[in-house]
Amino acid sequence: MTTLIACSHGTRFEEGREAVRALVDEVRTLLPDVRVEQAFVDVEEPEVGDVVARVAADGPAVVVPLLLSTGFHTEVDIARAVAPFPHVVKAPALGPHDLLALVLEARLDEADAPEAGRRDGDHVVLAAAGSTNPASVADVEGVAARLRRVLPVPVTIGYAAGADPRIPDAVEAARAAGAARVIAASYVLAPGFFANLVRQAGADVVTAPLGADRRVAAIVAERYRDALALLPAA
Structure with a gap:
């Protein structure tokens, strides 16, 4: 099974960390048979490059940015992390949706x-x-x-x-x-x-942030499933 690496920005605010953890738990609920790992591009650890390298040793993976828009973190940080591994691919940002x-x-x-x-x-x-x-x-x-x-x-x-x-x-x-x-x-x-x-x-x-909403988790699951087609044939 292809691992899903849920990669968020990272924050120093505990309330924000809890919200992201809760969102990742929602993703696990929607994809009960998929290994889901957390990673970060800034502030928190484990850093996305380290997670990708570790997971890639076990098999294919999809990095899904827990980021709402395309930007430096998706196109540089995450892209750089997956580049050495042909069997690890990057999904698009969550938005627009x-x-x-x-x-x-x-x-x-x-x-x-x-x-x-x-x-x-x-x-x-x-x-x-x-x-x-x-x-x-x-x-x-x-x-x-x-x-x-x-x-x-x-x-x-x-x-x-x-x-x-x-x-x-x-x-x-x-x-x-x-x-x-x-x-x-x-x-x-x-x-x-x-x-x-x-x-x-x-x-x-x-208004409050989007948070650990089941609909946001559904987008993460959708991005993961769509990105599976980008992986090289076994």
Whole structure:
């Protein structure tokens, strides 16, 4: 059986670590016959290169980024880790995906504010971590387009880093355009550094991160299954 290496960014925040561990446990529940290993590109250990080298000694593997968009970590860190091993392949980032829009919609419904993202005068800012990689911007725009299809209010984008507009600027632009209530939809996987930046951006309402949602785990499982076709024939 091909091993699934679930590779996340890593965080110093214990709440974020717990959320990622819970997500990986959800993946194990969905794929009970698959060996699932955790790895990280930064901050935490084991580092993805070390995990890939260890797992590759046992057989084929798929690295699934627990990352929402294409970027440096997917195209450099993870790509570099799998490059020496023909029987280890990299799956795409989790987004864009229809299920992510549904999870974002659910977090709006759970927000500590009535009818967040549903009322006249609401404006939703999709608040993403950001990257200088143009593919990352395209990925986030793809999720925003999906969110617009399920919400009756304007949806724009703000980035914590790497791309413009920054989240505080997107919030202010929404107010300047006449929004009565600005909601920052946290397009981050777990509590941590970027989630804190979203909370500090000045929105009237801030949703929780995506977290260990079964639908996110389903995307991980889908990315794994699709990537099996990339492995060389036995």
